[in-house]
Amino acid sequence: MTSLIAxxxxxxxxxxxxxxxxxxxxxxxxxxxxxxxxxxPVQAARTLSLRNLSGITLYRPQxxxxxxxxxxxxxxxxxxxxxxxxxxxxxxPVLAAIFGAGEGPTIGGLVATNLSGPRRITAGAMRDHVMGxxxxxxxxxxxxxxxxxxxxxxxxxxxxxxxxxxxxxGVITEVTLKVLPAAERSGTLAIAVPDLETGVRxxxxxxxxxxxxxxxxxxxxxxxxxxxxxxxxxESVAYRLGRLREALGRFGDATVIEDDESRxxxxxxxxxxxxxxxxxxxxxxxSVQPTAGPGVVAAxxxxxxxxxxxxxLVWLAGPATAEAHGRVMEAARAVGGSFTxxxxxxxxRAALPVLxxxxxxxxxIRGRIRAVMDPKGILNPGKMYTA
Amino acid sequence: MIDLPAPKxxxxxxxxxxxxxxxxxxxxxxxxxEPARVKPYETDGLSAYRQPPLAVALPRTTEEVAAILRFxxxxxxxxxxxxxxxxxxxxxxxxxDSVVLGLMRMNRILEVDYANRLAVVEAGVTNLxxxxxxxxxxxxxxxxxxxxxxxxxxxxxxxxxxxxxxxKYGVTAxxxxxxxxxxxxxxxxxxxxxxxxxxxxxxxxxxxGSEGQLAVVTEVTVRILHAPEGQRAMLAAFKGTxxxxxAVDAIIGSGIIPVALxxxxxxxxxxxxxxxxxxxxxxxxxMLIIEVEGSVEEQDMLLGKLKEICSRFDPISxxxxxxxxxxxxxxxxxxxxxxxVGRISPDYLCMDGTIPTGELPHVLRRIGEMSADYGLQVAxxxxxxxxxxxxxxxxxxxDAESFRKAEAFxxxxxxxxxxxxxxxxxxxxxxxxxxDLMPVQFSPFELDQMRALKSAFDPQWLLxxxxxxxxxxxxxxxxAA
Ligand SMILES: Cc1cc2nc3c(=O)[nH]c(=O)nc-3n(C[C@H](O)[C@H](O)[C@H](O)COP(=O)(O)OP(=O)(O)OC[C@H]3O[C@@H](n4cnc5c(N)ncnc54)[C@H](O)[C@@H]3O)c2cc1C
Ligand SMILES: Cc1cc2nc3c(=O)[nH]c(=O)nc-3n(C[C@H](O)[C@H](O)[C@H](O)COP(=O)(O)OP(=O)(O)OC[C@H]3O[C@@H](n4cnc5c(N)ncnc54)[C@H](O)[C@@H]3O)c2cc1C
Numbered sequence: 105m106t107s108l109i110a111x112x113x114x115x116x117x118x119x120x121x122x123x124x125x126x127x128x129x130x131x132x133x134x135x136x137x138x139x140x141x142x143x144x145p146v147q148a149a150r151t152l153s154l155r156n157l158s159g160i161t162l163y164r165p166q167x168x169x170x171x172x173x174x175x176x177x178x179x180x181x182x183x184x185x186x187x188x189x190x191x192x193x194x195x196x197p198v199l200a201a202i203f204g205a206g207e208g209p210t211i212g213g214l215v216a217t218n219l220s221g222p223r224r225i226t227a228g229a230m231r232d233h234v235m236g237x238x239x240x241x242x243x244x245x246x247x248x249x250x251x252x253x254x255x256x257x258x259x260x261x262x263x264x265x266x267x268x269x270x271x272x273x274g275v276i277t278e279v280t281l282k283v284l285p286a287a288e289r290s291g292t293l294a295i296a297v298p299d300l301e302t303g304v305r306x307x308x309x310x311x312x313x314x315x316x317x318x319x320x321x322x323x324x325x326x327x328x329x330x331x332x333x334x335x336x337x338x339e340s341v342a343y344r345l346g347r348l349r350e351a352l353g354r355f356g357d358a359t360v361i362e363d364d365e366s367r368x369x370x371x372x373x374x375x376x377x378x379x380x381x382x383x384x385x386x387x388x389x390x391s392v393q394p395t396a397g398p399g400v401v402a403a404x405x406x407x408x409x410x411x412x413x414x415x416x417l418v419w420l421a422g423p424a425t426a427e428a429h430g431r432v433m434e435a436a437r438a439v440g441g442s443f444t445x446x447x448x449x450x451x452x453r454a455a456l457p458v459l460x461x462x463x464x465x466x467x468x469i470r471g472r473i474r475a476v477m478d479p480k481g482i483l484n485p486g487k488m489y490t491a
Numbered sequence: 492m493i494d495l496p497a498p499k500x501x502x503x504x505x506x507x508x509x510x511x512x513x514x515x516x517x518x519x520x521x522x523x524x525e526p527a528r529v530k531p532y533e534t535d536g537l538s539a540y541r542q543p544p545l546a547v548a549l550p551r552t553t554e555e556v557a558a559i560l561r562f563x564x565x566x567x568x569x570x571x572x573x574x575x576x577x578x579x580x581x582x583x584x585x586x587x588d589s590v591v592l593g594l595m596r597m598n599r600i601l602e603v604d605y606a607n608r609l610a611v612v613e614a615g616v617t618n619l620x621x622x623x624x625x626x627x628x629x630x631x632x633x634x635x636x637x638x639x640x641x642x643x644x645x646x647x648x649x650x651x652x653x654x655x656x657x658x659k660y661g662v663t664a665x666x667x668x669x670x671x672x673x674x675x676x677x678x679x680x681x682x683x684x685x686x687x688x689x690x691x692x693x694x695x696x697x698x699x700g701s702e703g704q705l706a707v708v709t710e711v712t713v714r715i716l717h718a719p720e721g722q723r724a725m726l727a728a729f730k731g732t733x734x735x736x737x738a739v740d741a742i743i744g745s746g747i748i749p750v751a752l753x754x755x756x757x758x759x760x761x762x763x764x765x766x767x768x769x770x771x772x773x774x775x776x777x778m779l780i781i782e783v784e785g786s787v788e789e790q791d792m793l794l795g796k797l798k799e800i801c802s803r804f805d806p807i808s809x810x811x812x813x814x815x816x817x818x819x820x821x822x823x824x825x826x827x828x829x830x831x832v833g834r835i836s837p838d839y840l841c842m843d844g845t846i847p848t849g850e851l852p853h854v855l856r857r858i859g860e861m862s863a864d865y866g867l868q869v870a871x872x873x874x875x876x877x878x879x880x881x882x883x884x885x886x887x888x889x890d891a892e893s894f895r896k897a898e899a900f901x902x903x904x905x906x907x908x909x910x911x912x913x914x915x916x917x918x919x920x921x922x923x924x925x926x927d928l929m930p931v932q933f934s935p936f937e938l939d940q941m942r943a944l945k946s947a948f949d950p951q952w953l954l955x956x957x958x959x960x961x962x963x964x965x966x967x968x969x970x971a972a
Contacts (some may be wrong), residue, residue, distance in 0.1 A: 254877035255917035285746035352654025442689040472947035
């Protein structure tokens with residue numbers, strides 16, 4: 105059993121980290137632990153939880169800016185934004201279908217994992233909307249980077265460095281996000297396509313059109329379905345879906361999915377629900393150039409797949425074996441892409457690379473960056489890489 | 492005036508030997524040392540500062556870049572990467588003992604892939620060169636700095652440049668997929684790729700806006716987009732800056748994010764009108780140019796909503812372009828703003844702070860007071876949607892006192908930006924210009940931590956040193972200053 109430290113303010117976080125650094129004792133960092141099972145298991149006697157560092161600290165709808173302490177539940181932020189007709193741009197998923205419902209993710213955890221949903225393809229990733237950050241490094245020293253404005257190039261961009269670093273470079277205590285108005289209406293064109301390759305061609309044609317497609321997914325199955333979403337004012341949704349239908353009809357029979365149903369459909373896709381992962385499955389998330397998506401599905405040879413981001417985000421589920429993992433890694437590597445072993449039993453995650461290995465040069469720089477941010481190596485050691 | 496570190500005596504003493512070494516790496520005319528040919532490289536867009544370098548090296552391939560960096564690293568020679576040299580913050584200013592590494596000969600577009608919506612280009616391709624290459628197929632590269640005719644994609648990555656349309660399309664960092672870069676040791680690395688969000692540390696994000704401090708970029712994989720069906724602008728002029736600010740709030744609050752939302756103050760309106768005769772209302776205190784995109788019907792729908800919102804704020808004039816030509820006429824004055832100010836005053840400093848948009852009226856009032864105190868005119872252009880403020884401070888470069896005052900005025904404006912919750916630079920970078928203001932925004936510890944991260948890439952501080960970080964407190968450069 106690990107003991108839990110859950111400070112209520114940044115000074116408490118800094119003190120806990122400083123103490124652990126002095127003792128040379130590793131800390132597992134968590135928001136609400138919804139992604140504890142992500143990446144490699146961390147060997148640490150103590151867990152530092154951000155759950156008590158919670159609450160929205162600044163919200164200026166007209167400035168498109170929201171700041172919140174790291175442990176604030178995503179649900180709380182989404183509710184506050186919805187009251188003013190706004191949303192978290194990157195559409196971050198909760199992934200209850202993959203990790204279980206639990207209490208829902210925290211904003212710090214979502215930033216630490218840089219998870220983005222379907223809208224990523226046109227509106228940017230979580231990391232594109234982190235305007236400011238407060239954090240504590242591995243010696244217990246608090247710092248800020250970025251700010252509460254939408255454009256800022258002052259100094260090195262540590263917001264981006266910490267986003268997606270899975271807590272290995274600092275404990276995030278507060279984040280400031282760029283937020284945007286939620287569209288008045290959502291609508292989806294669904295095209296029944298003969299195969300995945302044709303489906304990706306349809307998605308590419310849609311994404312390469314002037315109509316601002318904000319979601320482009322491909323559901324595998326007997327008859328694969330290519331889905332293209334428009335989020336706009338009502339008049340525009342009708343108009344643009346009409347134009348897309350004309351332009352893409354050549355790829356297969358097309359139908360329109362209206363507002364509420366469209367919203368539910370895309371929430372599900374963000375959550376990877378159509379992947380239909382079995383409880384015993386391992387889950388992989390592969391990122392490649394869109395036209396390579398179908399080839400990755402074929403090369404991995406796994407029973408379940410889902411494509412998002414125009415074909416470039418490939419979710420795969422299947423047997424939790426080293427052999428299957430090897431095929432996924434090779435499929436991604438062959439097309440210059442990236443992968444994450446997203447969910448797997450602990451021994452598998454401990455034994456296999458959960459992310460692509462970096463080359464020698466980058467690995468050396470990474471080591472020196474770790475030595476700056478966490479010289480004692482106590483923040484989530486081993487979470488991303490073995491060394 | 493800004494201090495630069497003293498040249499390294501050993502490097503200066505070995506000048507001829509080092510130049511011979513460089514020439515051996517770049518046969519032909521790849522190394523420039525004649526004073527007349529070095530001249531254009533002595534300064535950048537911050538032309539008040541000039542410094543001839545040791546030499547200018549103009550490689551044509553990534554391998555040549557690697558060879559030069561390996562050589563400079565081995566010999567302890569400082570390197571200043573350079574694109575087109577349009578930096579307004581002195582980011583590309585040479586040091587006396589440095590080799591300027593110019594990427595302009597690496598100007599090939601290597602690949603365009605419409606199915607995957609990306610282009611692979613060398614660092615010396617101009618920003619507009621990318622769009623021009625793909626425009627016939629309906630595509631464009633979104634970030635559009637006003638300098639886009641000249642500035643290069645490598646320099647855009649160096650500064651994380653933005654443009655008038657970044658409210659909708661994002662800045663450089665949001666439009667990249669991959670980089671090929673060379674470390675100071677001469678090692679070639681690939682960051683990102685042709686896909687989104689590679690797992691692992693965000694090297695791409697850390698490199699973008701790092702002002703040539705971490706590595707030299709030689710190739711860039713950018714995202715490209717299909718152009719919208721069309722776009723059209725409207726103009727709205729108001730009796731006060733507060734009123735215009737409230738109108739901006741109402742627009743954003745309505746759920747419309749225009750592709751561009753530009754604000755000009757009274758001095759700027761007058762300067763632009765005198766220059767461009769764009770029909771701007773001279774009795775207005777503030778003017779907005781608002782642009783929307785889509786089909787003609789969509790433009791009509793959005794412009795109708797925007798017109799209705801603006802009309803609630805007692806506008807002096809509201810003009811919705813009916814045609815593309817009318818739209819261009821509205822933009823004409825704004826696009827010529829720098830030239831227009833240049834006509835009133837031959838010399839001006841273009842500042843670049845960001846503020847929370849709600850602080851605009853307060854900040855403009857304070858800038859007006861400072862302008863009176865310093866006895867220098869200022870015109871303000873503001874990207875109203877994202878809070879990026881560009882005061883243009885007019886001075887006389889032939890008068891040292893006038894220049895000193897202009898720099899002090901500029902520094903006061905940037906300190907004000909930080910004081911109201913903003914930052915020192917929204918898109919032009921720190922360079923040498925704002926280097927010594929960094930302690931206004933960062934604590935000594937925060938600066939040390941950033942310096943240590945630079946050292947993780949460049950332990951000897953050979954890559955574009957003396958920029959971004961104050962010399963005071965620098966472990967490597969201090970003794971040399
Ligand atoms: C079993 C499982 C596997 C997953 N695998 C992946 C994956 O491979 N890739 C992926 O992108 N997403 C993955 N996710 C999704 C992601 O982890 C969560 O959606 C979300 O980020 C977690 O929010 P949380 O508050 O519960 O964070 P937690 O689960 O508590 O933490 C998520 C990660 O962020 C770190 N972290 C949390 N808070 C902070 C903070 N304030 N400062 C610094 N670091 C912090 C944690 O150490 C951990 O590494 C996975 C989720 C689950 C349940
Ligand atoms: C009239 C005018 C208008 C402008 N308008 C805008 C605007 O609207 N928005 C905006 O953001 N900026 C604007 N700028 C500023 C400037 O154009 C940008 O900063 C531009 O990105 C610089 O590109 P460059 O090729 O000229 O780079 P340079 O000025 O040569 O270099 C810029 C910085 O990047 C580094 N660098 C250059 N190339 C590389 C490389 N290959 N690898 C690593 N580091 C490199 C340099 O060392 C330097 O620090 C404007 C400038 C002018 C003169």
